[in-house]
Amino acid sequence: MKNLRLLPLVAFLVLLAPVRARAAQVKIIANPSVSTDAISGRELKSVFLEEKNSLSDGSHVEPVLLKSGPVHESFLRQYLSRTDDDLRNYYRVLVFTGRGSMPKELGSDAEVVAYVAGRKGAIGYVSAEAGVDGVKTLAITDGRSPVERRVITRIEPEYPETLKRLNIGGIVRLQVTIAPKGNVENVQLLGGNPILGESAVAAVKQWVYATAPSRTRIEVSVPFNPQP
Amino acid sequence: MSRRILNLILGCASVCVGLTPMRAQEFKLFERTVQVHGFASQGFIYTNDNNWLTMNTSQGSAAFTDFGLNMSTQITDKFRIGAQGYDRDLGQLGQYHPSLDWAVADYRFKSWFGIRGGKVKTTLGLFTDTQDLDFLHQFALLPQSVYPTDLRDATLAHVGGDIYGNILLQHHLGDLAYTVYAGHRSDSKYSGYSYFLTKYGVTSSSFAGLQYGSDLRWSTPLKGLLIGASRMNEEITDNGNLSLGPGIDFTSYSAVSRADWTNQFYGEYVIRKLQVDSEYRRYLHDQIVSPDSLETISDVRGWYISGCYRITKRLALGSYYSRYSITSVAGGAAAPFFPDQTDTSLPANHVYDKVISGRVDLNKFWSAKVEGHFMNGYGNSSFPDGFYPLANPGGFKPNTNALVLKTSVNF
Known part of the structure; x- marks a missing residue:
């Protein structure tokens, strides 16, 4: 019921x-x-x-x-x-x-x-x-910059409790723009469940990357596994 | 008769092989994996009038068979070797005399710089190196104005080396692939040109020489669009014997090229299930013939435009229009015996071919094709293009319609 x-x-x-x-x-x-x-x-x-x-x-x-x-x-x-x-x-x-x-x-x-x-x-x-x-x-990466960007600070996204309980998971794909200083400037959802995507975007915006000579745009995949 | 039986057996064998799932074979040799791949095709041609491609096609002919087998292995991360044997029967050509199709040692230093040596397939236009591989193409016969199957030896391979590479262009401008090559070309005694010369009493013992050139192709930023250009230079010598008539002793014969070159320009556009190809080739053949002190200059031009559309996963339809023309002029003491041919509107100096084609992929390894050719002209003056006097002793008619059936398998 x-x-x-x-x-x-x-x-x-x-x-x-x-x-x-x-x-x-x-x-x-x-x-x-x-x-x-x-x-x-x-x-x-x-x-x-x-x-x-x-x-x-x-x-x-x-x-x-x-x-x-x-x-x-x-x-x-x-x-x-x-x-x-x-x-x-x-x-x-x-x-x-x-x-x-x-x-x-x-x-x-x-x-x-x-x-x-x-x-x-x-x-x-x-x-x-x-x-x-x-x-x-x-x-x-999208290939516009050959610079490799390493994550220094990674915040794990929150897994919405209801979705986890319903066994709804998957991969969220994001396009992330990283400033030369390493902070995340912009995050766009490319694919995946939109609720999980919202959570992933919120987390990735807090990530910090290693510095680089130029701005970089990369694709990031964030997995949500309901049964870890 | 025996060749008919052999063709029948090979045809049946290729069909039977096609009915069974085929897988590429691998085996270990000195702890390295050796890959084995092969292919075979069997065709049938019926023409309403002229005999075509040295076959007795006006009666219907299945003397249209080929097959090949190759082995290759990766020696190190950058070094690879391999070889392929090939055999065919096409009317009076090939006659099941096997040949080494290619045998290559390839060292790739970087993606933009590699070298390969041995007997190497020549890069010329879109399909020179794959013209024998029926299973890759929509058409049972590629446009003969640019890829004459009876003269395949002329452009197919050289014993020598290539320098090649791929360059990714900055700013998303696509990529460039280049090939520069030089080597020695040698035609089979069972090729179309040797057969053509028998009309003049010439028996070739060798038709070979230096061949060098380059190819540059650009995969443009427009997805699916490729354009390119190729150039090939040749210094070819034909040696043999000449018989001036019954009871007259043979005399030695030679023809040395003064300036033979080929230019080819091409483009390909693939969008979803549609593929459009177009190519233009010009071949200039300038040779001095001894003992008659004759110079002949043949200017061969061909182009085509083709399109094919995949209707379903199994069925594709295609069509092309192909134009071939030839002019030839002669100079020297024997020139009066070889009148100039400069009017390309004459059937003897052109072949215009309209083609419709259907291809069915019965499975991943087996395909069958049916094709209709509607040709005007027979392009037979100083250089052949499918129509040979020896195969048409009663002379030529201006128009030829042909039905071509072909099936091929590969693994």
């Missing part, structure tokens, strides 16, 4: 959830040998198109793909602007003209994480909810 009373609230929250939230949320992971903690979307695309086999800091990288599924489709659409068929044909050109090889393809998040953890330079992608033991998660 108590649960029935919560029904309108659940319906309200579902309606609030943006359409884009239906797309699988993706997290970029890398072997710890990859020295950077952030990579631009453009650089990530170059790595997965085998145009780059090293990052600007010189560390070797190699792409690892999921075979199929919503996370795979979402990654291709978001970061490579290609369909699975397009990408497959792209790799075939490389393979059959002697200009590259077919990247490793694996069937599940767990397999990707395990492979990336054990393979020097490997970069892959998994569902935002996947465990990431033994690998590092890379932040995606």
Whole structure:
């Protein structure tokens, strides 16, 4: 009976959830040998198109793909602007003209994480909810600034009690503008549940980053896991 | 007869292979992973009039088969090696004589600077290096004005080296890919030009020489738009024997190029399910022929515009318009035997081809195509373009319609 009373609230929250939230949320992971903690979307695309086999800091990288599924489709659409068929044909050109090889393809998040953890330079992608033991998660920057921004003070967002009780979680994606001094100038919600997003924005606005020569805009993913 | 049976067997085999799920193979060698990939295609062409591509197409011909197999491995983070064997049968060409398609050692220092050496696929325009890979293309036959399949050897590969790289431009201006190359090109004895020369009693023993050039392509900030330009220079020598008639001894024959070059300009635009390609190629072939002290200059120009649209995941439709023209002039003592051809409105000096095409992807590894070609002209003067006198002993008719069926598999 108590649960029935919560029904309108659940319906309200579902309606609030943006359409884009239906797309699988993706997290970029890398072997710890990859020295950077952030990579631009453009650089990530170059790595997965085998145009780059090293990052600007010189560390070797190699792409690892999921075979199929919503996370795979979402990654291709978001970061490579290609369909699975397009990408497959792209790799075939490389393979059959002697200009590259077919990247490793694996069937599940767990397999990707395990492979990336054990393979020097490997970069892959998994569902935002996947465990990431033994690998590092890379932040995606917009590529306008090559400067890496390290968080010095991190405030954890408040998890709204009702959503937690209802098992509503997920990843909130934010675009964060950081001043040269390290304070957060602006935060914009890119995707995710808007109530969780509000909480994430409030927290991230208090974060402090290391100083840098110029203003930086990066993308930050904030996970909300109702069952930690 | 035996070739017909072989074609039938290969055709059936490719279909059977297509019915089974195919996966790229891998094995370990000296603790390194070696990838193995392959492809095969089988076609059939029927024409209403002229025989095309050295096949007896007016009766319907399935002598249109090719296949390849490659292996490659990553030696270090930056160093990779690989090789591919290729074989084909296209009417009188290829005749199942296998060739080394490419064999490459590739060292990539940086994304903007790498070198590769060995037998390397030549970068020229959008599709020179992938013209044999049927499964990549909408069309069973790429526009023959720019990618003549009977003359594939002329531009396909060189034994030498490339310098290449990708440069990400600042300020979101897209990226540039460049390739600079030099090497030795060598045509197969079973290529179209050698077959063409037999009309004049010439039996080529080698058709080879230096080839060098460059390619620059820009992926523009406008998403999906690529434009580029390629240049290739050649110094080619054709050696062989010349027979002036029955009962007359052979004499040695050579043709040395004075200035052979190719310019190619191209663009590609991909938006959602639509892809539009266009290219222009000009090839100038200037050679001195001995023993007749003959100089011939052939100016070959071709362009096309193509579009294809993916209707569903399995079905795509496409069309192109392709124009080929050739002029040739001759000088020297033997010039009177080779009258100048400068009027490109004559069917002998052009081929205009209108094409419609449908492609069905039966699964990720197997596709089938059906295509209609509506051609005007047969472009056969000093240089061939699909139509050969030896395959058409009764002479040419000005128009040719062709039905092309093709299926291909890859793994």
